[in-house]
Amino acid sequence: MSEAGAAMLDFAQNHLDLFGLPSRFDMDVAALEERYRTLQSAIHPDRHASAPETQRRLAEQWAGQVNEAYRVLKSPLERGRYLLSLHGVDALAPTQTSMPAEFLMQQMEWREELAEARGDHAALCRLEQALQQEHHGLLNALSSQLDELGQYEVAGETLRKLKFIARLEEEVGEAFEAW
């Protein structure tokens, strides 16, 4: 039997297809990791160390693409953004600035809390917890908006909120470090 005639795999294909995973936000992380390792074990340039130069170069390209897909799929935020882009929504485009007023208010409150909590370990811990809770809730919302309801514009807004929260969490982390 010859595979010569078969259509070639395309490494620029959809990240989820590359990993053979369903096009859903909710993801079996263990399966993702497992497939990542399987793919890299087959294509990584070090696995082709004694192959002709052309093949090693191809291996570089494939491995780079698999790394990129893995990075995106592993992070819930990036994964959500990617799924939305497949549905034609550029959720984090610079033009996308609208946010519900109440979320913006909440944002400001948290920011004030952070400013006051600098150097206060207990207060930082409280804020960290509140943010974690919010983060968790947003992920659940995103999951149902993407996988069940198909509300992509709404999901885009959820994603922007998530991005805000993630940035705040980062700042809290830095405040811990400074402390």
Place this chain on the structure above:
Amino acid sequence: MALLQISEPGCSTAPHQHRLAVGIDLGTTHSLAATLRSGSAEVIPDERGASLLPSAVRYCAGQPPVVGQDALAAQTTDPLNTIVSVKRLMGRAFQDIAEAAQLPYRLLDAPGMVKLDTAAGAKSPVEVSADILRTLRTRSEAVLGGELTGAVITVPAYFDDAQRQATKDAANLSGLNVLRLLNEPTAAAIAYGLDQGAEGTYAVYDLGGGTFDLSILKLSRGVFEVLATSGNARLGGDDFDQRIYAWILSQTGAAQPSPRDMRLLLAAARDAKEQLSDASSVPLALALGNGQSVDLVLERAAFEEMTRDLVQQTLLPCRKALKDASLSLQDIKGIVLVGGATRMPCIRQAVAEFFGQAPLTNLDPDKVVALGAAIQANILAGNQQTGDWLLLDVTPLSLGIETMGGLTEKIIPRNATLPVTRAQEFTTFKDGQTAMSFHVVQGERELVADCRSLARFELRGIPPMVAGAARIRVTFQVDADGLLSVSAREQTSGVVAAVAVKPSYGLSDGEISRMLSESYQYAQQDLQARSLHEQLTEANRMLEAVAAALASDGDLLSAGERQAIDTLMAALTEATRGSDAGRVKVCLDNLNAGTQVFAGRRMDRSIRHALTGRAIGAIAA
């Protein structure tokens, strides 16, 4: 010198021919080489049976350099010409060296990298390192009985591009073919993981003579995945010596000592530090050159007090790496200690306290890095056809580009898994702008001035447009070897500019060939012969690789396709019989081009096999 081993081209297609490859740990204090022999990694000893080579080189006028133990023995009698800890100067400019005043050398402010003034002339740290590497190469070739195909050389994970490039230059200068620069903690993890069959997430804490690295790896069924790495390229056992040295000076009220006394005191300080790992106090009795004598006792408690902040400084990278890997302390299954300085009880205690568990100490911290490098070298030399493990390493530092106002825009973040490609779009800032210059930098800081400059290049011929209309896509690519290349492309016109990044203070090819022709080993050897030799090695490697590929996957080709490849192979084989390097190169390029489609189909097959293997497993589960 060993004879070149070039097998008869016709026979070179024999499926397996063991290639000699070594792993080299080029350390601040000690260097050593190891290789894989009958399946297990072993250190290569010198003729006296010693495996550690002190990283010390002595230069005397008109004589070849003395390397190792004999050089070290001369450090107090001939301090200015005996170089130790040169690794701390690699890839550094004169003004980068904060501790210049404490170094007992005559440092020269040479353009690019600092130089050392010795009795044998000005020596760059690259040349000094090359002399150490050459000693290890000669030793290895003598023991293994043939010319080396290549070497994997280890570097601190936290080394920046300039330091890596300097290391690579040193290896080339010593006549070694570099298969890969491998991060030291990663090398240690490979040796440890394969030796102990470890599975799970581990931290490697590596405190050597001059550098500190902390890496977090996940070991899972033969895949070593580096999750994060952090460190400090200027922190090591040497700094603990410096504290004792400063303490002795303050206790005795001695003024700035002579270079000779400085060496004497530093050596005594190191001795005392090492003894304090077992003893609770050590006497320090020395007679200095100026007639003064030192008679002191150093208590371990006092030593720990004066170095407490150094120990603390190692914990910040631990925190950073955990954060970058999004892990908490509970996720770490074990901590592997590497580097001689981790023998200090205060280090072990601080590590145990920080991670909440006692570190693993069942490996020889002096050798584990070289052993890991040897295992990797064996694979990269092509000896292991179906390796049952794989290493996925990361970029230690962020890579970016200078934007308006001297700010850095990060394109590839630190701890990105290799190989990695990332692109970003930029635009013009003036109407009718037809050129754009790019400044590639490395580092975590926001201001370009605080980062390390790697390269500059220009994109010209952008069609004139209003400001902000051009779309220039800048692509950063770091390959599995950790080498960065950057390209810029104007999207509407397709104008392209590209550079393979070589740091501004790396050596130019011209400089390398000058140094090569000056060095003892190559004084008589013609550079042209060297180039032919390199082409022949590459050609034979290629012929062997294609033959092996045809043997296993020849069924992917039609008869006509097969015929075409056979013809190209015959042409290359024919060229290798002559002595025309240019011709060999042309035939080599032709074969490379002619096997492109075949390579694509082979990749395709291996991916399909990998995925079906998985899918079947999943169905069965």
